[in-house]
Amino acid sequence: MAIDGVLVDPERAVVSVYDRGFLYGDSIFETIRTYAGEPFELEAHLERLAWSAERVGLTLPLGPAALAEETRRLLAEIRARGASGEHTIRIMVTRGEGPMGLDPTPAVSARRVVFLEPMKGPPPEAYLDGVSVITVTTYRPSDAARGAKVGNYLESILAIREARAAGAHEALIVDTRGVVLEGTTSNVLAIKGGLLLTPPATLTILPGITRKLVLAAAPDAGLVAREVVLTTADLLAADELLLTSTIREVLPVVRVDGTPIGSGKPGPKTRTLHAAFRARAGLEPPHSP
Ligand SMILES: Cc1ncc(COP(=O)(O)O)c(C=O)c1O
Numbered sequence: 001m002a003i004d005g006v007l008v009d010p011e012r013a014v015v016s017v018y019d020r021g022f023l024y025g026d027s028i029f030e031t032i033r034t035y036a037g038e039p040f041e042l043e044a045h046l047e048r049l050a051w052s053a054e055r056v057g058l059t060l061p062l063g064p065a066a067l068a069e070e071t072r073r074l075l076a077e078i079r080a081r082g083a084s085g086e087h088t089i090r091i092m093v094t095r096g097e098g099p100m101g102l103d104p105t106p107a108v109s110a111r112r113v114v115f116l117e118p119m120k121g122p123p124p125e126a127y128l129d130g131v132s133v134i135t136v137t138t139y140r141p142s143d144a145a146r147g148a149k150v151g152n153y154l155e156s157i158l159a160i161r162e163a164r165a166a167g168a169h170e171a172l173i174v175d176t177r178g179v180v181l182e183g184t185t186s187n188v189l190a191i192k193g194g195l196l197l198t199p200p201a202t203l204t205i206l207p208g209i210t211r212k213l214v215l216a217a218a219p220d221a222g223l224v225a226r227e228v229v230l231t232t233a234d235l236l237a238a239d240e241l242l243l244t245s246t247i248r249e250v251l252p253v254v255r256v257d258g259t260p261i262g263s264g265k266p267g268p269k270t271r272t273l274h275a276a277f278r279a280r281a282g283l284e285p286p287h288s289p
Helices: 020-024 042-056 064-080 124-129 141-145 154-165 209-221 232-236 268-280
Strands: 027-035 087-094 111-118 131-137 170-174 180-183 187-192 195-198 224-227 240-245 249-256
Touching (some): 020 087, 027 042, 042 064, 042 087, 042 209, 064 087, 064 111, 124 249, 131 154, 154 170, 187 232, 187 268, 209 249, 249 268
Parallel strands (some): 195 224
Antiparallel strands (some): 170 180, 180 187, 187 240, 240 249
């Protein structure tokens, strides 16, 4: 873990209780993973971090290029200290310390904390058997930040709490008009015939980097990608359903609110799409059933 660019032991890492990330969730972040030790799509993640910063009026302590260099340096440093295998990298930037009170103007020095954790994705069974999700209709307080990846995940925390209580892997957020937005930490895509459908980025969703890469890989899997407004009924009527995120890549969904999707088993097109995504990233095909 590193604070403001300096590696520290996690048990010694200290941030002020006056930090606005702690006080108000006044922060933004990115979660990145490595493949063969290299951070995947690092520049795209840092561009999105800059985009999030702009949306919440936070001045990044370092520009994207300097943050990329720092991230690579930190990875090299932990390896020099004996770390091995793949890592998840969470880059979190808070608005920094300020006096109690919502007004952000006194906080002038953004703080960055980089978590470098061993990579832990879903288990192979999740890909082979598929996962269940529930839908949760909720109001999103973060709408004001128009899709920025802000540290305040309260509605998603409450939604994932419901999902876990129902034994589901993920909760899909549905807005108060009945429009499906995304998962708590994932984007959702449906396959219907030859179409790969997903909610448009113009909704208040996080425009996932994996979502974008998977949409681009659609033709490799014989699918035509379309961004369309989807309701829960559209999800239930899909042939196949899947989640995308940095950590999950492409994960088949086999149940929504207890109702099986398609055959109730991971579909062949999802598997082909996952392989196409991995091929484009220069990776081996996913686990075979
Ligand atoms: C709300 C939300 N949507 C979607 C995603 C997936 O984005 P990406 O593919 O860039 O990891 C995430 C990732 O954490 C997320 O938090």
